[in-house]
Amino acid sequence: MAFDRTRIDQLVKPASVAVIGASADPASVGQGVLKSLLYGSVFEVGGARPFPGKVYPVNPHHSDVLGKKCYPSVHDIPEPVDLAVLCVPAAAVLQVVRECGQKKVKALVITTAGFAEIGAQGRILQEQLAAEADKFKMTILGPNCLGIIRPPESLNASFALAAPKDGDVAFISQSGALSDSVIDWAIENRFKFSLLVSVGNSAQLDTTDFIEWCETDPHTKAIAVYLEGLKDGRRFMEVCRRVSRTKPIVLLKAGRGAAGTKSAGAHTGSLVGSYRVWKAACRQCGVVLANDFEELFEFSGALASQKRSTHNSIAIITNGGGAGVLCADYCEENGIRLAELTEDTLKTLENKGMHKAYSRRNPLDLVGDALPERYKAAVDTLMSTEYIGAVIVIQTLQTMTDTVEDAKIVIEAKKKFPDKPICCVFMGGSFTRPGSKLLVEHGIAEFNDPRRAARTMAAMLGLL
Amino acid sequence: MATALGYKQSLSLLEAYGIETPVQVLVRTPEQFDYAIADRLRYPLVVKAIPTDAGHKSEKHLVETGLRTAKEAKQAFSSLVQRASGTPLECFVIQEQVKGVEFIVGSKKDDVFGQTIMFGMGGVYVELTRDFSVRVCPLDTEHAKAMLLETKAAAFFTRDGFRGIHASLDATARLLVNASKMVEENPRIAEMDLNPVIATANGCYAVDCRILLEQKGQ
Numbered sequence: 001m002a003f004d005r006t007r008i009d010q011l012v013k014p015a016s017v018a019v020i021g022a023s024a025d026p027a028s029v030g031q032g033v034l035k036s037l038l039y040g041s042v043f044e045v046g047g048a049r050p051f052p053g054k055v056y057p058v059n060p061h062h063s064d065v066l067g068k069k070c071y072p073s074v075h076d077i078p079e080p081v082d083l084a085v086l087c088v089p090a091a092a093v094l095q096v097v098r099e100c101g102q103k104k105v106k107a108l109v110i111t112t113a114g115f116a117e118i119g120a121q122g123r124i125l126q127e128q129l130a131a132e133a134d135k136f137k138m139t140i141l142g143p144n145c146l147g148i149i150r151p152p153e154s155l156n157a158s159f160a161l162a163a164p165k166d167g168d169v170a171f172i173s174q175s176g177a178l179s180d181s182v183i184d185w186a187i188e189n190r191f192k193f194s195l196l197v198s199v200g201n202s203a204q205l206d207t208t209d210f211i212e213w214c215e216t217d218p219h220t221k222a223i224a225v226y227l228e229g230l231k232d233g234r235r236f237m238e239v240c241r242r243v244s245r246t247k248p249i250v251l252l253k254a255g256r257g258a259a260g261t262k263s264a265g266a267h268t269g270s271l272v273g274s275y276r277v278w279k280a281a282c283r284q285c286g287v288v289l290a291n292d293f294e295e296l297f298e299f300s301g302a303l304a305s306q307k308r309s310t311h312n313s314i315a316i317i318t319n320g321g322g323a324g325v326l327c328a329d330y331c332e333e334n335g336i337r338l339a340e341l342t343e344d345t346l347k348t349l350e351n352k353g354m355h356k357a358y359s360r361r362n363p364l365d366l367v368g369d370a371l372p373e374r375y376k377a378a379v380d381t382l383m384s385t386e387y388i389g390a391v392i393v394i395q396t397l398q399t400m401t402d403t404v405e406d407a408k409i410v411i412e413a414k415k416k417f418p419d420k421p422i423c424c425v426f427m428g429g430s431f432t433r434p435g436s437k438l439l440v441e442h443g444i445a446e447f448n449d450p451r452r453a454a455r456t457m458a459a460m461l462g463l464l
Numbered sequence: 465m466a467t468a469l470g471y472k473q474s475l476s477l478l479e480a481y482g483i484e485t486p487v488q489v490l491v492r493t494p495e496q497f498d499y500a501i502a503d504r505l506r507y508p509l510v511v512k513a514i515p516t517d518a519g520h521k522s523e524k525h526l527v528e529t530g531l532r533t534a535k536e537a538k539q540a541f542s543s544l545v546q547r548a549s550g551t552p553l554e555c556f557v558i559q560e561q562v563k564g565v566e567f568i569v570g571s572k573k574d575d576v577f578g579q580t581i582m583f584g585m586g587g588v589y590v591e592l593t594r595d596f597s598v599r600v601c602p603l604d605t606e607h608a609k610a611m612l613l614e615t616k617a618a619a620f621f622t623r624d625g626f627r628g629i630h631a632s633l634d635a636t637a638r639l640l641v642n643a644s645k646m647v648e649e650n651p652r653i654a655e656m657d658l659n660p661v662i663a664t665a666n667g668c669y670a671v672d673c674r675i676l677l678e679q680k681g682q
Contacts, residue, residue, distance in 0.1 A: 233577035237600065268570025268582050269655040269676075271590065272598055277574045280598040284607075 007139040007205065008213040010107040012150045012195070014082035015053045017157060018074055018105070020096055021087035022057030022065045029111055030059070030087035032159030033147065034066055040156055041163035045187065048163040049154040054079060074103040081105045085147065085157050090114035090125065093143065097129050101136030108133065109157050110142035116201045117144055130203040145200025146176030149183075151193060152219045158198070167192020168221040168304045169297070172210045174199055174228045182293065190440055191297045194219035208236045215243040222304035223249045224296050237285040244286035248303035250459070251287050252296040253278050288459045298445065298452065299459040305443030306414075306421050311389025312461050313339040315382040316363035319370040320396035323427060323450055324363030327392060330454035335463040338362045339388050345381065352377035368398045372405035379409050383417045390421040390461065392453050395435070397428040403435030411442045421460040425453045466654045466676040471514045471554050474675045481646040483639055483658070484669050486510075488559040494541070500558050501537050508532050510559040511540045512672075513548040526551075529561060562671060564664035565620050565631045568596070569640060571647040571656040573678075579647040583640055585617045590659075603644040608637040620663070631663035639668045654678045 017037055023030035032042050037055045040048030056079075057065045060072040071077050074084060074096075084105045088096055090112050100108055115126035126143065133140045141148055147158025151166040160180050164187060173179040176198040183196065194217065199207055207227055214220045223243070230236055240249055256275040282289050288303070290296040314336055318324035328338060341362050349364075353374060359365035364382070366374050375393070382388050391413075395406050403426060414422055423445040426436045439446040447453045458464050469477070471490070478485060489500040501509065513526040525547055528540035541556065568590045570582045577600045584596030597611045612621060612633060619626035621633040639661060647653045654677060658670040 230576065233574070233600070237577070268568070268572050268657050271570070271584070271594070271596060272572045272574075272580060272582050274574065274576070276598050277572075277577055277580050277600065280580065281577050281600045284600055 003209055003212050005213050005216070007107070008209065010139050011083065011109070011141055011148055011157075012155070013153055014107065014155070016056065016079060016082050017051065017053065017155075018056040018058050018071075018077060018081045018084040019087065020058040020074065020084055020100075022059050022062070022070060023087070024062055024065055028087070029159045031065070032161075033085050033087055033111070033157065034068075036147075036149075036156040036158055036160065036163070038066060038068070040154070042159065042161045045162045047165050048156075051155055053082075056081065058084075074099050074105065077103070083107045083109065083157065085109040085111065087111050087159075090122075090143075094125070094129050094132060097132045097138075101132065101138055104136075105138060107139035108141070109145070109147050110140060110200075110203075111145060111147060111159065112142070113144040115143045115203070126201060126203050133204065140204040141197070142200040143203060144176070146173075146179050146198035148198070149193070149196040151195075158196075160196075162187055164196060165192040166194070168194050168219060169224055169300045170195040170197075170210070170214045170217065170220040170222075171224045171226075171300075172197055172199065172207055172214075173226040174207060175226060176200060178226060182297075185293075186297065189297070191301060194221075202230075206230060208232070208239050211236075211243055211249060212239045214247060220247060222300040223247055224300035225249060225251045226254070226293075226296065227251060228254045233281060237281055240282075240287050241285040248300070248308060249287045250290050250296055250300040250303065251282060252290045252293060286462075288462075288464050290459075290464075291455075294452070295455060295459075298447075298456050299464075302421075302423065302445040302456045302460055306445075306460060307419055308460055308462060309389050309419065309421050310462055311420075312337050312463065313388060314390040314392060314457065314461075315339055315341070315385075315388045316392045316394065317366065317375070317378045317382065318363050318394035318396070319366045319368055319375075319398065319401070320394065320427075321359070321365050323394045323396050323425065324359075324365055327394060327425065327450035327454055328363050330451045331392075331457070334454055334458035336454060336458055336461060342387075345385055348381050349377060352381060354378075363394075368396070369400055370398075371400060372402050372409060375406050376409045379413045380416075383413045383420055383422070388420075390457060392423055392425065392450075392457055394425040394450065394453075395427065395432070397431055403428075403432045404438060407435040407438040410439060410444060414442070414444060421457065423447070423453050423456055423460075425450050466678055468517060469675040469677055470516075471557070471673075474673045477646065477650070477675065478658075478670055478673060481642045483642045483646070484667060485673075486559045486562050486662075486669050486671060488557055490555045490557055492555050494545075497541050497556065497558070498538070501534050505558060506560050508561045509537050510557075510561045510671075511537060511544060512557045512559070513544045513551070514554045514557055515548070516552045516554045531561075559671070562662040562664065562667075562669050564662040564667075565617070565629055566660040566662055567617060567636065568657065568659040569643050569661045569670070570658065571601070571643065571653065573647075573651070573654050574600075579644070579651070579653070581611075581640065581644045581647065583611050583615065583617075585615055586660075599644075601644045601648040603641055605637050605641055608640040608644075609633060611640065612636055630665045632666050632668060635666065635668035636661075636663045639670065652677050
């Protein structure tokens with residue numbers, strides 16, 4: 001079936017939402033979803049906003065839940081319902097899907113577990129509910145999912161404990177439980193999202209559909225995907241090849257072991273494991289592969305805020321020799337090439353004021369006592385040098401280091417040269433935090449560790 | 465489960481896709497053998513016994529290489545006949561020996577992505593070195609070349625070659641593209657090994673092949 005983006009529009013931009021299975025039990029999914037809609041999140045978080053549209057709790061056993069009038073069934077709701085979130089037991093789902101269809105609900109989020117993930121019987125039930133929804137042309141997300149969060153529309157149709165802030169990264173996850181932890185962690189680590197969706201068992205909409213939808217979503221600048229598996233690899237490649245031209249896609253793929261390497265005995269069969277194929281496929285369709293969750297969000301965050309480049313020739317600026325050499329090692333491991341500084345470049349640097357003992361080569365060691373002026377001379381010179389495609393700025397903490405001023409220099413240079421990727425390693429703790437915070441606020445990736453900076457740079461240079 | 469495609473059928477499939485193989489003759493009897501080597505083939509020769517189950521031939525010692533004269537070839541043949549006794553055979557193959565660099569080209573049908581193609585260094589040692597590259601099919605010439613150059617085999621494709629041994633990048637890439645086209649257009653192929661593939665300064669030949677088909681109804 002050809003992709004129809006209005007299906008996902010219906011999930012993302014409803015005017016009214018019914019919570020079926022809304023419950024008075026604070027430990028229930030039904031109450032979690034209702035709280036998310038009414039207050040913005042289950043737990044109080046700064047910035048969480050209530051859903052601006054209508055919210056209808058549905059449960060035959062209650063007359064009201066959390067102070068809202070509760071309806072015995074969707075049929076009893078006097079107004080039209082765009083989206084229904086199902087929090088009812090698996091055995092009741094099919095009946096509720098039918099009722100929603102009759103009510104002309106446009107889209108369903110089915111949080112309930114106990115379908116294809118439990119085996120053959122569950123698979124049959126899942127096929128039945130998908131067929132029922134198709135009959136009424138309803139969109140389904142799930143079953144067995146956490147729900148969907150769309151910060152720009154103030155929609156939190158999930159039972160996630162907290163709600164992420166408005167950002168420009170869409171996170172598409174096959175795991176619901178992981179999404180929940182990720183949101184909590186993301187808030188702590190200043191990551192923000194344009195969309196957060198847990199696709200669950202994908203009875204109808206799958207990961208590829210959401211990637212395709214993000215292509216023209218004005219709020220999304222980069223796409224982060226957590227994936228365990230999918231059915232149609234060729235379609236995934238075709239969609240990603242097109243989408244990744246305008247919106248970077250970063251993937252964390254679970255299941256990297258040799259499992260699945262069934263072979264009938266030929267060499268190739270035993271050599272080519274499924275993760276090797278995933279790596280090849282990603283490379284062929286421009287998807288960046290992350291090794292872990294930190295990378296997934298670091299890469300997608302950096303790619304959302306900065307332009308990618310294919311000019312693989314970078315400069316490292318540092319005020320500490322060791323950090324520079326380490327960073328150069330990590331760059332080499334990840335296929336990043338260090339530019340060789342020409343005599344002309346060195347002359348320009350010296351005219352602007354270098355320490356007598358500065359390194360005269362890449363990594364450019366400004367020497368430990370470097371004040372912001374020397375950083376400015378180095379950053380401005382190297383960012384404006386044509387044969388240098390990107391820059392990593394390292395700052396170790398010395399007595400005279402002015403971390404906020406150094407950060408401002410990088411931010412200014414980034415504005416002047418928006419096509420050149422730049423990332424920073426401001427090493428330290430509470431003393432460097434004001435500088436690193438400022439960088440992150442201005443969309444510049446900052447790390448406490450040269451290895452992670454090199455990895456992110458490799459992602460921005462299309463090397464991963 | 466999969467079944468092996470016979471050697472003769474495999475060869476015609478390779479031919480249909482423009483995958484070059486060494487000059488070779490398939491024989492079943494000593495009379496046919498004598499006739500074949502009489503004057504039609506250029507020495508040195510290779511003689512192989514092809515079992516119907518298409519296992520790894522060198523492991524079963526069913527290959528004799530570097531045969532320089534008709535006498536050597538006949539000796540090799542009779543010793544093969546002896547060693548192969550008890551093994552059901554499809555045929556014997558007499559090949560003109562190609563001198564060059566040994567590679568492996570293979571394919572595997574992946575559950576998610578379908579046909580994939582693999583290129584690696586060095587015939588039988590690939591399981592040891594694990595130096596190989598993989599792509600999802602189909603493949604164009606540019607990507608095929610990138611695949612060749614990302615393995616250690618890259619050294620052989622430079623102008624000077626490795627220690628003076630040069631392999632043709634164009635011919636090897638062409639074989640890779642053709643093999644990719646072959647498996648892509650024949651989705652019943654579950655796995656394929658062209659092992660070894662031997663590249664010379666101006667050609668590239670599939671010296672041995674093993675093609676496994678999905679059982680019908682799978």
